Amino acid sequence: MATLWSRWLLTILLVIVPACFAPAPPASPSLPECSIPCGGEYNCVDIHCSWEPRPDLEIPTNYTLHWKPANEEGDVINETIFNGIIRRVHFNHGELRVWVQAKNQHGSARSQDALFHTADIMKLLPPKVSLVNHQESLEISWNPTCDDQQLSLGKCDVRYRTEGEQLWLEDQNLLHVSYTVDSPEPSTVYEFQVRCSCDKGLKSNWSAIHNIRSTETAPEGELDVWRDCGISQKIADCFVTWKKLPISQAHGLILGYEVRLSYSNRAPVLENVSTAEPKDQLACEETHCHFTSSLKDISSVSVSAYNSRGATVPSYLATPIPGKEKNEQTIHLVMNEENLTVSWDLPSQLSDNLKEYVVQYKEAGGPPGRGFDWIKVEKSQKTGIFKGRYKKCTPYQVSLFTVSNNSKVHHLSSVIGYSLQGIPSRVPSFKVTSIATTHVTLFWESIPLSKQEGFILYYQIIVESGADGQKVYNVSVTSPQQEDETFELLHLRPGHEYEVRTRAVTVAGPGANETTKFKTKDDEDFGPLVAVVPVILLLVVICVIVFLYSYCRGETKACPPVLPCFSNKVPDARNSHIFRHMKHQFNDSFGWICIPVNEPQPKISLLEVLEPKPRASKSFLKKPSDPDGLTKLVVGDGSSQVDCQGEQREEAVKEEGHGTDHRYGREEYSKMIDSDEERDREEENREECWSSSEEEQSVTGYEKHFMPTAREVQEV
Structure with a gap:
């Protein structure tokens, strides 16, 4: 039973489906329109008929014009395509019935009949x-x-x-x-x-x-004047621009513009620029013009348009409020290739000084005047709508301004918008700026705004190493106009080679990679240290030699010309700088001659001298006030005094001749003789000059040679 039903259904489909897809007859033509043209090349005799054919381009169709008297049977046919002429010999004056028939290989179709009197169709x-x-x-x-x-x-x-x-x-x-x-x-x-x-x-x-x-009249109204500052908003990059007057306000052909420039440091200048022969000062686009001179050093600008009958009243450019531009209000964009809608939130309380809002857009990287437009919005509104064609993958900076009643402009906010975003281009430069054992610093130039193709969400850093595999870092972008970026790679292996790639990422996907390679430093890198240490040691040796030479060198005759530091003689303790400075502080008014400038004068506040008791073979002078041979000398801070006796005695001792130190008149320690005769002779000369060879009674020879005697201390 099911088989019979299937066969019956299949038979029906085979009959119906071909009929549905079979070629159809042509469509019916439109009602023909007929007239008898008169004059010129027409003789006011023949009837000309026309109709609108509806041919099938795949199937050839023939059209024929049919007519017959309205009150007669039969017809006379004149076959033609798309139009037809009924010759005078083929009809009689009176009422006619006319129609058109279309025919192809699949059938035919007929238009409606047109019924008219031949006397009423004369044209x-x-x-x-x-x-x-x-x-x-x-x-x-x-x-x-x-x-x-x-x-x-x-x-x-x-x-x-x-x-x-x-x-x-x-x-x-x-x-x-x-x-x-x-x-x-x-x-x-x-x-x-x-x-x-x-x-x-x-x-x-x-x-x-x-x-x-129509006749011209003087233009009316005012020009819509604004400034084109590009993306930077710097006054040096700003140009005054204005929209052309509509026909309803121009009242004639605008012949040119008068631009009056007022400077802060010189007299105003009136520039007359013609539209017939544009000079370098004027550049006009389809809807607006701009003056090519920058607004730098210009305090105010006014512009008016003129024709053969007169000029408009001057329109003044609003002055920006000085100060740093900053975003103070959030604006929202809805942008496609044909429309741009800008919206913002109105303040809770409108200022009485607020006149209007100005919304502008500027194509990033475009020259002045191109890709730039603005509209003025009433202060009670919060939406601005632009109509135009916006390029794909091109950044547009949209800005919102307020204009006060005293023509002051305040910038509220700026954002970047795209009609359609694409894949960003490659970063211009990528390199490693510093390398350490476990970290490096990467640097790359940000993609210029005009080549970003969309909002850059982040820069992607891809690090590859055979030991560590692959690691990916995403570096966020703080501003679409940021100039450069840096990133520090941490926790690297010392002495390993790495390959690093960077690329920008937008909503459309990542851009092309920029690659660099580097190798981290080893843990113990003594190469630079080995090269530096010998140089440092050499400098230290030179400094020591120079210091010793400066320290030991005599500057005047009061100081020895020979370097005692390098003398083969045994040094005399009485020539100690400390001892001699002590004498100069109290006795010598010219002692500064012998004192090196670079050595500060010592200050001796208390000196305790202990004299030993005389031996049996030696005679000593002992003061009554010091029965034990102990003498105390207290020296306070006082003004420096000079005693030249020491210098004179040094000169005298040098003359005594042989066997002595020719600088200080003292024999070498190994040749010293402790005798009463020598001591008596030195005691006689003590009043004339300080003795440089007086011997002390000492327990040991070392103390006698290097330490000053009690008398020397007391004399001071």
Whole structure:
């Protein structure tokens, strides 16, 4: 049973489906329109018919025109394609019935019948139009062709429009041969057409379009003036710009602009720039113009437009409020290739000084005037809408400003928008700036805003090493106009080679990679130290030699000219700088000659000298006040005094001759003789000059040689 049902259903489908997809007959043509044209090349005899064919481009179709008298049977056929002419010999005056038939290989179709009287389808040529331009109106007149056919004038239609418009304004069934347009727009081109009929027949075709320009008047209103500062908003990059006047305000052909520039340090300048022969000072786009001189050092600007009849009142450029630009309000963008909608939040309380908002957009990297527009919005509104064509993957900076009643401009906010985002380009530069054992610092230049192709979400750092594998870091971007980026790679292996790649990422995906390679330093890298240490040691040796030479060198005759530091003689303790300085502090008014400048003078506050008791073979002088041979000398801080006796005695001792130290008059320690005779001789010379060879009684020879005697201390 199921098999029979399936066969029956299949049979039905085989019959229906081919019928559904089989080629159909042609569509029916439109109702034919017929007339008897008169004048010119037409003889007012034959009937001309036309219709709108509806052919199938894949299947050839033939069209034939059929007609017959309305009150007779049978027909006379004139076959033609797309149009047809019924010759006078093929019809009689009176009522006719006309139709069109379309036919192809799959069938035929017929239009509706057109029924008319041959006397009512006469159509004359269009009238001849003349134009008159008055000061306050436009007037046209025409000459109908009814007189040529000895017919009376019927009714006429007139239509007109301004140049560039698509729609016509039409007045119909006029009984006169003139028409006036009152109060036309000044200096505007108007287009006119006229058609007429006679007392019998059809209205003629429309005449050719006739143009007439209205009279100019002085322009009215003010120019919409603003500034184009590019992306930076720096005054040195700003140019004054203005929108062209619409036709309704220009009232004629704008011949040029007057730009008045006021400077802070010199007299104002009036520039007259012509639109007929633009100079370097004026550049005009489709809807606006700008002055090519920068606004740097300019305090105020005014612009006016003029034609042959007059000029507009000057429009002044609003002055920006000085100070650093900063974003104070959030704005929102909805942007595609044809529309840009900008919205913001109104303040809770509108300021009485607020006049309006200004919303502008600027193509990043574009020259002045190109990719730039602005609109002014009432202070009670919070939305601005732009119409235009916005490039794909191109950044546009959208900014919001306020203008006060005293023409002060305040920048509120700026954001970057894209109609469509793409994949960013490669970073311009990528390198390693510093390398250590376990970390390196990476540096790369950010992609310029004009080449970012979209919002850069982050820069991706990909690190590859044979030992550590692959690691990925995402570095966020703080600003779309950031100039450069740095990143520090940590926890690296010493002495290992690494390959690093970086790329920018947008919502459309990552861009191309930029690659660099480096090798970290080893743990113990003594190479630089080995090269530096010998140099340091050499400098230390030189410094020590120079110091010793400066320390031991005598500067005047009071100081020994020979270097005692390098003498083969045994040094004398009484020549100690400390001891001699002590003497100079109290006795020598010219002691500064022998004291090196670079050695500070010592200050001795308390000196305790212990004299040993005399031996049996030696005689000592002992003061009564010191029965035990102990003498205390207290020296306080006082003014420096000079005793030149020591210097004189040194000179005398040097003259005594041989066996002594020629600098200090003291024998070497190994040759010293402790005798009463020598001691007596030194005691006699003590009052004249300080002795440099007086011996002390000491327990040991070392103390006798290096330590000052008690008398020497007491004399001080």
